[in-house]
Amino acid sequence: MSTSTATQKTLKLPNREVRLSVSDNPFLNQIVEIVNQNKEVQTLWKIVNVHAVKRLAMTDHGPIHFQIVSQNALRLLRLFELSDIKPSIVTDFKLSQDHAEVVVFLASLFHDIGMSVHRKGHEEFSVLLSNRLLHEVLHFLPIEERTILISEVLHAIISHRRDGQPLTIEAGIVRVADALDMTKGRTRLPYSADKLDIHSVSALAIDEIEIKPGRIAPVEVLIVMNHTAGIFQVDDLLKEKVKGSGIEQYLDIRVYMDKGEGRQLFKDFYKRSKIKRLK
Structure with missing residues (x-):
């Protein structure tokens, strides 16, 4: 195919x-x-x-x-x-x-x-x-x-x-x-209902998820946040799903912060040594 x-x-x-x-x-x-x-x-x-x-x-x-x-x-x-x-x-x-x-x-x-x-x-x-x-x-x-x-x-x-x-x-x-469905669009309805918790607030902090061909691993996942609250989505939700998935070695996940002044690397999800590098 x-x-x-x-x-x-x-x-x-x-x-x-x-x-x-x-x-x-x-x-x-x-x-x-x-x-x-x-x-x-x-x-x-x-x-x-x-x-x-x-x-x-x-x-x-x-x-x-x-x-x-x-x-x-x-x-x-x-x-x-x-x-x-x-x-x-x-x-x-x-x-x-x-x-x-x-x-x-x-x-x-x-x-x-x-x-x-x-x-x-x-x-x-x-x-x-x-x-x-x-x-x-x-x-x-x-x-x-x-x-x-x-x-x-x-x-x-x-x-x-x-x-x-x-x-x-x-x-x-x-x-x-x-786990990668974590952007702010997903939390729209609960947020409108005035229920604020770490799940809705952190989801509001995630602007964008990009899945693309990787530079050092088969897949690169870019997560763009507008607030540090979004790290809950990464550390508590995504990290738990990636761990033990059997495909973690093929993913290079990076978190960026963008408060309107351009993207800045906030966190590398995995150490480079754990990634199955492209030949």
Whole structure:
């Protein structure tokens, strides 16, 4: 699969439409079409955000969060491919890069869907709910191929929790992609509701996340803050998700401060010695 060209496919979400880069992956394109037509999935996303934002006064955990996580995950996976880092579904099951993209996409869309039941234990609820939904979404595949994909997606879903143990590249990517949705846009609704805590205040301090080809590692992640409060998002949330993800050696994460006078390096996430350097 080439990552040099990309087309945009509309992914319908409640009350709005956003764009998803499907590259030249017809398999992923087909999955997007199926998800678009699944009213149950759309409704579950709506319920999740009612629980998260309205009832628990948390940051956004609804369709826009799922969309951002899926974009982050696909971006990471495609940058890994450019550095010849093969997904686990390729090395272990001899399937394709296209299959790996479908795994991270579906895991990103469904990883928090269990919050439609309850926040506590939502990762387990997400696995239970997603199992049936995945059988519907992937119904057209041969049994063996479908079973492998479903298992890999469910593994990525359960592994995104803080004490999860990702055993695949794809699961590690989803775990990190989830944590990288930390910019101030995500905290808009709780902030408007006048609930100020370290989660909302620190998220307001994050202006931008940039995921790009690295100079010394396969992927460089740039985090731009406007206030030191944003370091909570990095140290307490992102750091815990990156640690033990299985992909930390491929990431060069740097935090910059920008108070309107230009970016200044604030913190290196990892010591250079821990990074798997590019050849």
